[in-house]
Amino acid sequence: MTPPEGSPPAVRRERPARARPRLIDCDIRHALRTIEDLNPWLSRRWRDHLTHYGSRQPVAFAGQWAAKARADAWPPSGGPPGSDLDFLRAQQLDRHDIAWGLLNLQFPQGMDERNQELGAALCRALNEWVVERWTSRDKRLKAAIIVPGEDAEAAVEEIERWAGHAGFVQVAMATRAIEPPGRRRYWPIYEAAARHNRPIGLRVSGYNGRAVSAAGWPSYDVEAQHGAALTQQAAVVSLVTEGVFELFSSLRVVVLGAGFAWVPSLCWRFDRHWERMRDEAPHLTDRPSEAIRRHFWFATHPAEAPERAEDLRRVIDWVGWDRILFASGYPQRDMDDPEQALPIRLTEDERRMVFGGNARAVYGLA
Amino acid sequence: MRASTLGGIDCDVHPALPGMAALMPYLDAHWREQVNFRGIDGLDLLCFPPGVPAHGRPDWRAPAGGKPGADLAALRAHVLDGFGLDIAILNCLYGIAGLGNEPLAAALARALNDWIAAEWLDREPRLRAAIVIPTQNPDMAVAEIERRAGDKRFVQVMVLAMGDMPLGKRMLWPIWAAAERHALPLAIHAGGTARHATTGSGWPSYHLEDYVTTSLAFQAQLLSLVSEGVFAQFPGLTVVLLESGFTWLPAFLWRANATWRALRVEVPWVDRPPADIIREHVRVTLQPADAPPDPRDFSRLIDQLGSEHMLLFATDYPHWQFEGREAFPPGFPAGLRRRVLTDNPRETYPRLCTAPAEETPA
Numbered sequence: 083m084t085p086p087e088g089s090p091p092a093v094r095r096e097r098p099a100r101a102r103p104r105l106i107d108c109d110i111r112h113a114l115r116t117i118e119d120l121n122p123w124l125s126r127r128w129r130d131h132l133t134h135y136g137s138r139q140p141v142a143f144a145g146q147w148a149a150k151a152r153a154d155a156w157p158p159s160g161g162p163p164g165s166d167l168d169f170l171r172a173q174q175l176d177r178h179d180i181a182w183g184l185l186n187l188q189f190p191q192g193m194d195e196r197n198q199e200l201g202a203a204l205c206r207a208l209n210e211w212v213v214e215r216w217t218s219r220d221k222r223l224k225a226a227i228i229v230p231g232e233d234a235e236a237a238v239e240e241i242e243r244w245a246g247h248a249g250f251v252q253v254a255m256a257t258r259a260i261e262p263p264g265r266r267r268y269w270p271i272y273e274a275a276a277r278h279n280r281p282i283g284l285r286v287s288g289y290n291g292r293a294v295s296a297a298g299w300p301s302y303d304v305e306a307q308h309g310a311a312l313t314q315q316a317a318v319v320s321l322v323t324e325g326v327f328e329l330f331s332s333l334r335v336v337v338l339g340a341g342f343a344w345v346p347s348l349c350w351r352f353d354r355h356w357e358r359m360r361d362e363a364p365h366l367t368d369r370p371s372e373a374i375r376r377h378f379w380f381a382t383h384p385a386e387a388p389e390r391a392e393d394l395r396r397v398i399d400w401v402g403w404d405r406i407l408f409a410s411g412y413p414q415r416d417m418d419d420p421e422q423a424l425p426i427r428l429t430e431d432e433r434r435m436v437f438g439g440n441a442r443a444v445y446g447l448a
Numbered sequence: 449m450r451a452s453t454l455g456g457i458d459c460d461v462h463p464a465l466p467g468m469a470a471l472m473p474y475l476d477a478h479w480r481e482q483v484n485f486r487g488i489d490g491l492d493l494l495c496f497p498p499g500v501p502a503h504g505r506p507d508w509r510a511p512a513g514g515k516p517g518a519d520l521a522a523l524r525a526h527v528l529d530g531f532g533l534d535i536a537i538l539n540c541l542y543g544i545a546g547l548g549n550e551p552l553a554a555a556l557a558r559a560l561n562d563w564i565a566a567e568w569l570d571r572e573p574r575l576r577a578a579i580v581i582p583t584q585n586p587d588m589a590v591a592e593i594e595r596r597a598g599d600k601r602f603v604q605v606m607v608l609a610m611g612d613m614p615l616g617k618r619m620l621w622p623i624w625a626a627a628e629r630h631a632l633p634l635a636i637h638a639g640g641t642a643r644h645a646t647t648g649s650g651w652p653s654y655h656l657e658d659y660v661t662t663s664l665a666f667q668a669q670l671l672s673l674v675s676e677g678v679f680a681q682f683p684g685l686t687v688v689l690l691e692s693g694f695t696w697l698p699a700f701l702w703r704a705n706a707t708w709r710a711l712r713v714e715v716p717w718v719d720r721p722p723a724d725i726i727r728e729h730v731r732v733t734l735q736p737a738d739a740p741p742d743p744r745d746f747s748r749l750i751d752q753l754g755s756e757h758m759l760l761f762a763t764d765y766p767h768w769q770f771e772g773r774e775a776f777p778p779g780f781p782a783g784l785r786r787r788v789l790t791d792n793p794r795e796t797y798p799r800l801c802t803a804p805a806e807e808t809p810a
Contacts, residue, residue: 265650292645294668295647297609301672302676305675312648313647316649324654343699344703347699351738352660353741354736355656387703387709389702
């Protein structure tokens with residue numbers, strides 16, 4: 083398999099090199115204590131707006147997302163799980179001797195905001211906040227540039243603002259956007275990300291007003307949570323079929339929050355039907371599985387639970403050992419301990435790749 | 449070649465309705481007038497445009513044009529004789545589920561089932577069929593099942609994978625109760641009615657995307673049926689996935705088990721791992737096989753399914769899923785073929801084991 087085109091971002095030496103590679107956790111969910119944390123970076127207008135009107139999203143009510151965190155992740159300082167740097171540092175970074183922890187904000191998205199001006203203001207403030215309160219205070223932490231993705235022009239502006247900043251390693255994109263992520267309205271975002279050599283971090287997130295699947299609106303969280311992970315497959319299919327990688331050949335996409343065991347069968351199905359229907363999408367020059375192999379990386383969380391652990395090895399053989407990135411999903415209830423995320427015996431090389439080497443390569447981390 | 453499928457049972461064959469005119473003899477005066485007055489026609493599902501090469505194998509298309517699958521003699525030659533089959537089950541894809549008008553949907557479902565009985569089943573004793581129901585209205589759907597259940601040539605109840613709501617929802621339970629009562633499996637076929645975007649990320653641009661991601665709708669349906677407790681409520685109910693693909697199943701089952709373990713407190717009636725429930729109650733058809741490029745991966749995958757009872761032979765005629773008579777993909781375990789061809793279908797469809805009634809009950 084060929085590595086992605088384009089050279090990795092310049093290596094930033096912020097820690098002395100060590101003989102033994104240390105862990106990189108590609109998915110740590112940090113959080114605001116309250117939306118008021120953003121006040122220093124919001125204008126009076128938006129502060130008042132949030133106080134009076136709140137956020138406008140196509141959902142019936144704002145759920146208690148923090149209840150999905152593990153019970154011991156509530157920091158003694160009083161905020162929700164993931165909101166206290168010192169606590170997160172002790173509970174995750176220090177405990178597992180993590181070299182780099184990649185932050186992915188659970189809420190708010192900015193991208194979901196139907197008032198697009200507010201969305202842009204929120205994204206700007208979130209990026210300022212994460213630099214001041216997180217990445218500049220602990221150099222092990224690296225953030226994703228939050229963008230108002232439904233307004234591509236404003237999103238590109240935000241990418242331009244932060245792409246050169248050492249606190250950011252990727253551009254965050256919601257899977258459940260208003261349109262499938264491969265559609266043209268999002269192309270300027272991919273162009274900017276590719277130009278700045280930043281991967282897209284595709285997160286299982288977003289409120290787009292659509293049912294989580296074509297089957298309709300489910301009743302139970304157990305369906306909705308699994309269903310949301312399934313939408314990552316649709317996002318991959320969209321990005322490939324629309325020809326995004328034909329246009330932006332150096333673009334890399336990291337799929338977060340959906341595991342990876344589904345990748346081989348999706349590739350087989352995609353290839354088979356592309357062979358039959360390729361006249362519909364003549365712009366595609368590669369087999370879909372080749373495009374996926376070249377442009378996608380997959381975070382492990384939530385870890386797959388095959389009934390026979392050794393089946394996992396064959397799955398990773400197929401996906402590519404250089405494409406799997408360890409991610410804990412801290413502090414979620416289903417978070418994965420690095421010792422248990424892959425319940426198979428790994429060679430030293432495999433361990434090195436999955437628990438650090440692959441992330442160093444795709445994110446250009448030293 | 450032919451010997452490899454001799455005596456088999458094809459669980460997914462698609463007869464095409466030529467047009468509304470064919471149903472007119474089976475509609476009463478009111479609905480005939482409605483159809484004429486409103487010019488109702490063209491209810492073929494847009495999710496299977498007949499012009500798309502994939503939806504009509506070149507050698508299975510009529511030389512003179514027309515919809516593939518519309519001619520009994522051709523179907524007999526291509527499927528029954530071509531593969532040397534004992535039985536083929538007709539699953540007629542027509543847009544009844546997409547209608548907002550519930551009484552019209554019920555009238556068309558009645559007419560379609562009567563048309564299938566008269567024009568296909570009466571003329572070819574090797575054919576069986578699915579009862580098409582107006583899923584929009586559970587009372588009407590139950591009435592149609594009751595009306596047709598006496599005719600043992602109807603062996604399952606068919607709905608689409610993408611309809612108004614997830615199929616496990618309690619509102620639909622009377623339909624599944626009727627199906628269970630009459631030993632009719634619930635068959636879920638690929639396709640939909642555009643009630644919801646075909647992906648949770650919105651409407652894709654390409655038909656290719658719709659077709660590939662249909663497997664996700666099937667996965668959502670399995671999550672719904674299991675999580676709502678349908679199989680706890682109706683322990684005798686079997687669900688058959690038609691044209692769903694199945695190579696996605698192992699990874700799906702692994703994820704479903706993991707999510708259930710984390711969140712099972714929410715659904716206490718799901719009292720064992722979803723994979724166990726699905727292996728017991730769910731069957732899947734062979735085509736499209738969506739096979740891995742390396743045939744050795746295929747037997748590994750069959751092994752991961754964890755059950756020899758799940759796969760049912762199907763050609764998906766006239767859709768173009770394979771070439772010639774190679775309905776079993778390369779690498780398909782030879783020892784499993786006979787089971788998939790005959791044993792599994794007979795275990796899935798109790799009505800295949802009883803002689804069909806001589807006459808269609810009125």
